[in-house]
Amino acid sequence: MLPMMPHREDMVVLQGLPLLIQDIQSVWQDLHPVNRRLAELSRSQALIIVPLKAKDHILGTLTVDRTRAHSLGQEDLELMTTLASQVAIALDNASAYQQIEEWNVGLELKIQERTQALEQADRLRSQF
Numbered sequence: 001m002l003p004m005m006p007h008r009e010d011m012v013v014l015q016g017l018p019l020l021i022q023d024i025q026s027v028w029q030d031l032h033p034v035n036r037r038l039a040e041l042s043r044s045q046a047l048i049i050v051p052l053k054a055k056d057h058i059l060g061t062l063t064v065d066r067t068r069a070h071s072l073g074q075e076d077l078e079l080m081t082t083l084a085s086q087v088a089i090a091l092d093n094a095s096a097y098q099q100i101e102e103w104n105v106g107l108e109l110k111i112q113e114r115t116q117a118l119e120q121a122d123r124l125r126s127q128f
Contacts (some may be wrong), residue, residue, distance in 0.1 A: 054092035
């Protein structure tokens with residue numbers, strides 16, 4: 001069995017490279033079948049896919065499409081790359097905040113348990 005070659009849009013996730021397709025028909029055979037179907041349903045003719053990268057991790061992708069070929073260009077790609085960077089930072093910050101909140105809950109529980117243990121030890125000591 002031959003190894004599968006990555007589809008053009010897979011490189012966004014696999015290598016973190018942004019992708020500008022000005023005319024989908026020119027790369028139609030290179031697209032994953034699922035993405036071809038999505039393009040058919042949305043009538044996409046031009047496409048930008050940019051990675052959402054934070055701390056050298058790819059969190060996902062951000063996609064913009066247009067129903068007219070050649071309606072997206074290099075400036076649009078640069079704008080989407082900047083936007084994706086900001087979105088990735090926001091997602092990473094939200095994830096860090098959630099992790100800190102979970103740690104705080106765990107610490108509060110440990111403090112309560114330790115306080116109860118100390119109170120119980122103090123009560124036992126005062127009985128003697």
